[in-house]
Amino acid sequence: MRTAYSVETVRAAERELMARLPEGALMARAAAGLAAVCAELLARGRGRVYGARVVLLVGPGDNGGDALYAGARLARRGAGVTAVPMDPERMHPGGLAALRAAGGRVAASVPGRADLVVDGLLGIGGRGGLRPAAAALVERIPAGAAVVAVDLPSGVDADTGEVAGPAVTADVTVTFGAYKPGLLTDPGASRVGAVRLVDIGLDLDGAAVALEAPQHADVAALLPVPTASSDKYRRGVVGVVAGSEQYPGAAVLAVAGALRGGAGAVRYVGPAADAVLARFPEVLVGRGRVQAWVVGPGLGSGREAEVGRALADTDVPVLVDADGLRGLDAGVVRGRRAATLLTPHAGEAAALLGVARETVEAGRLAAVRELAGRYGAAVLLKGSTTLVAPGGGGAVRVNPTGTPWLATAGSGDVLSGLAGALLAAGLGGVDAGSAAAYLHGLAGRFAAGGAPVVAQEVAAALPRAWRSVRD
């Protein structure tokens, strides 16, 4: 897992380490790592550091201090380094002295041309939207310059990824000690560019993880593999309650996802059986015993009783998606014994929370946590960065795979079927949701290959995604 920690946790680890080290040691480590990445970028872009034009945007705190010390290192290697302060009266004194001693200069405004801009305005001490003095500097970042953010892009909230107003968009973010949730969660995540983690010696073993991003090996360890003694019932039967006369395709796509999710069998319940069977003759039709239900894709309106019936099967895991989420009763969900996984997109999450869609989009992490808490269930919030929160609180999973091409009709139906199959195989709600999102994202990338993709191609690419994870 790639793990991210809250600012509070990082600060506590920092205090503990600082108490054991000489003053300035941590900042020196941070600045050395930052300067190394900057030098690498300059060498890649223009062949050498010597003679490069480097601009430092310098905030009033330690984030600015990191930038100044790194700037001093680049100046010593022959770069022309100009520091532009947000507030000329408040600059890290030691960093400023180091930069000056190395031949760097301070200017009141951002030069019109630069090879590299180092964003040292705000780090984990930033609060709320950028104040005007900071925003004015960000607006003047010269076009064509590579932008390196120090710790995180200024204007991005470290704990939530929220972006209130202007913010830096970086090519590379050099972060210290640990990932911060805001680097992995949109809208912040789309501002960070490539993230480089610099080890400064923080000890976070045993600290509470705020957000975790599974990697191939984590997902491989979760995926069910049939053994010699497996039969179709042991592998899990997933029941799919989906589709309507108006939306028969949703049933076909949810079943397609379920079939490729490792279930022993898929049982379909609903009015689109002909369409499902025409496509997948291996599907069982009609009610019967299942190890998990997927209920909701393409149901249309007026089918609440079917959702209620699935949820009433309290010993069997249930995934509720799309139309199934409408008017979902939190009391019923909380009363279930087996896992429940809710898979809303931002609009559905907003309806459940009684807020505007924009509120969910702007604060995805808060929204998914709130929903999971209210329903006491795992919640998978679909979107540019898919998040999965556990019902009982704790680390939220963020999906690192995926592609914007997946924002296509029916893609969510495939995901539901896939996650349902993993529930049927015995995975818990968070594991099933996050493993499904991971495979679905990879399949989307494979199917798209940089071109538009349709949902059935995503389902068809799922076996390749499984293989790539298990390799």
Ligand SMILES: NC(=O)C1=CN([C@@H]2O[C@H](COP(=O)(O)OP(=O)(O)OC[C@H]3O[C@@H](n4cnc5c(N)ncnc54)[C@H](OP(=O)(O)O)[C@@H]3O)[C@@H](O)[C@H]2O)[C@@H](O)CC1
């Ligand atoms: N963690 C670690 O182990 C290590 C951390 N290190 C580094 O320290 C950084 C944290 O430094 P930090 O605590 O000094 O805070 P920082 O981010 O510089 O900002 C605070 C200043 O910003 C201001 N300000 C706030 N909000 C604002 C806004 N919206 N718009 C404008 N201004 C705003 C605020 O002003 P005030 O509220 O005081 O008026 C205050 O002056 C961290 O990110 C990393 O880079 C490394 O050196 C070593 C190891």
Ligand SMILES: [K+]
């Ligand atoms: K920054």
